[in-house]
Amino acid sequence: MADPVRRLERARADARRFAREARRLARRHARALGDDRTTVDAAADEVDAAADADDADRLSAALRHLDALWEAHLARRVKSPWREYAESTLAAVVFALLVRAFVLDAFRIPSGSMAPTLIAGDFIFVSKTAYAVRIPFTSVRVVDTGTPRRGDVIVFQSPREPSSNYVKRVIGIPGDVVELRDEVLYVNGVQQPRTPRGDFAYSERNEDTGTVVPESCRRYREALAKGALPAMASADAGWTWQVAAAAGVASYDVLQCRHVRLSAREGPFEVVKPGHVFVMGDNRDLSSDSRRSGGWQVPFGHIRGRAAVVFWSWGDGGLSFRRGAGVRLERLFKRIE
Structure with missing residues (x-):
């Protein structure tokens, strides 16, 4: 048999909860209740007072x-559990749509052109407000919030294939001249230093045939200065890079998958026009980017946002209960450099 004292305490607690719920509902529907809200509040206050007093008859009458x-x-204003659930779900969906329209978008990496930074099967969040606030589902910029900098990884609508979205790294900004000498990056004639980091092996699945193609490349850590890089004589290039690096350095890994021919050179490409950027993939030998067809550039208006984080990754080598593709745990929530 339960302790009478404990039963009385539970009854008082239940009475207080009933009073709180009555006040909450009366407050929510105050306009519809009018003067009846005051009557409900007074009755709830009496329940609380009776619960505090040691008078069971008074509490029973108040209840x-x-x-x-x-x-x-x-009673008729209390929502059913199904209605509460439906409204909560609708609110969550509306919130998600607003976030996608104004703040974040998701993008799937289909190929290895940005390896090792991004590999096929990665899913990334893209910050849509990194450079501008747009009218949802259009390219109309309402407010500019920043400009792309060297080293940013961006998602953009291809100026050559408007129906396609690409993800690449910004290498050149307005006024820059980009070139590669023996696969080493130069911006305005200034070499961007890189250091070897050994070999990098990865596999890429052909989406048409399903065949997994292994790749083995040399890996380098590249340091791209973010500050002003005026063209200088080669003797001053190191000093020029250090001055530009004072404004920040983007450090990331790039791949070199083919044997470099002696004195091989790409560019120099055309000067990057105002309101445009020059982009390249981190997997330099397997990327279709601004170097192709004589050099094309991406208008600011085509940029959808800056890649921020890998939130999901699925592919070969991932955790799986059977052979084949699985979740790549080591890549989840990885910040994009």
């Missing part, structure tokens, strides 16, 4: 009175 008011004015 009966509040229950009668509840049935008369509040």
